Structure formats: C-alpha cells, structure tokens
Amino acid sequence: GENVEQHPSTLSVQEGDSAVIKCTYSDSASNYFPWYKQELGKRPQLIIDIRSNVGEKKDQRIAVTLNKTAKHFSLHITETQPEDSAVYFCAAILMDSNYQLIWGAGTKLIIKP
Amino acid sequence: EAQVTQNPRYLITVTGKKLTVTCSQNMNHEYMSWYRQDPGLGLRQIYYSMNVEVTDKGDVPEGYKVSRKEKRNFPLILESPSPNQTSLYFCASQIRFFSGEGYTFGSGTRLTVV
Numbered sequence: 001g002e003n004v005e006q007h008p009s010t011l012s013v014q015e016g017d018s019a020v021i022k023c024t025y026s027d028s029a030s031n032y033f034p035w036y037k038q039e040l041g042k043r044p045q046l047i048i049d050i051r052s053n054v055g056e057k058k059d060q061r062i063a064v065t066l067n068k069t070a071k072h073f074s075l076h077i078t079e080t081q082p083e084d085s086a087v088y089f090c091a092a093i094l095m096d097s098n099y100q101l102i103w104g105a106g107t108k109l110i111i112k113p
Numbered sequence: 114e115a116q117v118t119q120n121p122r123y124l125i126t127v128t129g130k131k132l133t134v135t136c137s138q139n140m141n142h143e144y145m146s147w148y149r150q151d152p153g154l155g156l157r158q159i160y161y162s163m164n165v166e167v168t169d170k171g172d173v174p175e176g177y178k179v180s181r182k183e184k185r186n187f188p189l190i191l192e193s194p195s196p197n198q199t200s201l202y203f204c205a206s207q208i209r210f211f212s213g214e215g216y217t218f219g220s221g222t223r224l225t226v227v
Contacts, residue, residue: 006155034215043203044156046215089155100171101216105155 004092006104014112019080021107023090024072030092030102033073035064038106039086047088048075077109085111115140119204119219126194126226134189134222136204144207145187146171146216147179149200156203162187194226 003026013019023033031052036044050057050064050073057064061080066073073092077084090104117138126132138145146161148171158171162181176198178190187206191198201223205216 009153036216043218043220044216045218049215100158100161103156105153 004090004102004104006090006107008107009105010108010110012110012112013080015080015082017080019075019077019084019109021075021088021090021109022072023074023092023104024070025092025102026071027092028068028071030071032093033064033066034091034093034101035062035075036089036091037086038089044089080109080111082111082113085109115217117204117206117217117219119202119222121222122220123223124225126224128195128226129193132191132194132224134191134202134204134224136187136189136219137185138187138204138206138217139185140206140208140217141184142206142217143184143209145181146205146207147177147187147189148203148205149173149198150203150221151200159189159202194224196226198224199226200224 006023034049035047037047038044048059048062048064050066061078063076087106087108089106091101093101120135143164147159148156150156157173159177160171160179162168165184168179168181181187201221203221204219207216
C-alpha cells in the first residue's frame with residue numbers, strides 16, 4: 001500500500017530563519033499533495049496544496065515543491081514567526097485507487113525567539 | 114458560519130459501554146471522514162463516506178461503526194469501547210472527494226476509555 005514518510009519529526013529554527021519539511025511517497029500514481037497545519041489543541045487546517053502537474057506553488061511565506069521523479073515534496077516556510085509554531089502534516093492521495101488520503105506522521109515545528 | 118461540529122469535545126467512559134460521537138456539517142458536503150490521532154502516528158483514517166448511504170473502511174476500522182443516513186451527519190459508533198481506543202478523534206468533510214479545496218475538520222473529540 002501507499003506510504004508517506006515525513007522528516008524531520010521535530011524541527012527547531014530561529015525566528016526569521018527558514019524551515020523545510022520533507023515528505024516522500026511510495027506510489028508514483030499519487031497526484032495531489034496537501035499540507036496541513038495543526039496548532040496546539042486545535043484542528044488541522046489546510047495551508048497549501050500542490051498537484052502533480054505543477055512543480056512549485058507559493059503563497060506568501062510558504063511554498064511547496066514537488067519532485068515527481070524522486071517522489072518527494074517539501075514545505076518551505078521563510079522568515080519564520082512565532083505563530084508558525086505548530087505540527088505540520090503532509091499527505092498524498094492516490095487518485096486511481098480508493099481515494100484515501102495517506103498522511104505523514106507530522107513535524108513539530110518550534111520557532112525560537 | 115460554515116463548519117463541522119463534533120460532540121462531545123471530551124469524553125471519559127468505561128470499557129464496554131457503547132458510545133456515539135456525533136459529527137454534523139452545514140456545508141452540503143458529500144464527502145465525510147473520521148480520523149483518530151495518536152502521538153507519533155499522525156492521522157489515521159477510520160471510515161469515510163463518499164455520499165449518503167455510501168461508507169467504506171479506512172486504515173483502522175476495527176472496533177468502529179459509522180452510518181450516513183443523511184448528508185449532514187456522520188456519527189462514529191463504538192459498540193464496545195476498549196482502552197486502545199483512547200485517542201483524539203477528528204471528523205472532516207469535503208464538498209466532494211478531491212474537490213481541490215481541502216478538508217474542513219471538526220474541533221476534535223478527546224476520548225478516554227478506562
């Protein structure tokens with residue numbers, strides 16, 4: 001079955017620096033890759049997503065890149081701020097199967113002041 | 114306000130006592146899903162529903178039941194809860210499967226089975 005591996009499990013960066021979280025997927029048929037942010041005690045919320053026909057997508061300080069050949073995609077956060085502290089989840093969806101969204105295990109991002 | 118409403122937010126129960134966690138959405142979404150979240154394991158799908166009267170198992174369906182008799186409601190039923198079902202549960206909905214708009218999650222239900 002499809003698997004999504006997410007690294008690192010914890011990431012600590014200085015405020016103002018950039019943060020990068022990487023995910024790899026196992027099924028080359030995957031073609032939709034969302035990223036969710038979950039603040040402490042709150043629900044996950046979609047922050048950005050990318051489809052397999054696009055290599056990069058940006059939304060202000062966040063961006064996602066996709067390398068289909070290597071089967072990995074990454075979340076990039078620039079100029080990190082304290083409110084970026086959260087757990088981030090990547091996911092991949094297999095469009096031609098039973099439509100399950102396969103989740104990574106999550107990355108706890110800590111922004112140090 | 115468009116939202117997914119779960120109840121209760123917190124629940125402590127005893128082993129074997131049947132319980133239901135309700136989930137309701139007011140967005141006319143076709144697709145609904147239940148997840149459990151455990152430390153280090155991320156989000157694991159329990160059941161999902163593509164539309165009314167259409168449900169299917171996710172990754173970890175054992176010990177759970179669902180029903181989708183009407184579009185807005187998707188209750189999660191634990192017929193005989195056990196301590197290994199202690200977890201944080203999220204209901205989520207989407208206008209239809211792969212609409213490109215992402216999931217809307219409920220606020221979560223923290224369940225403790227003693």
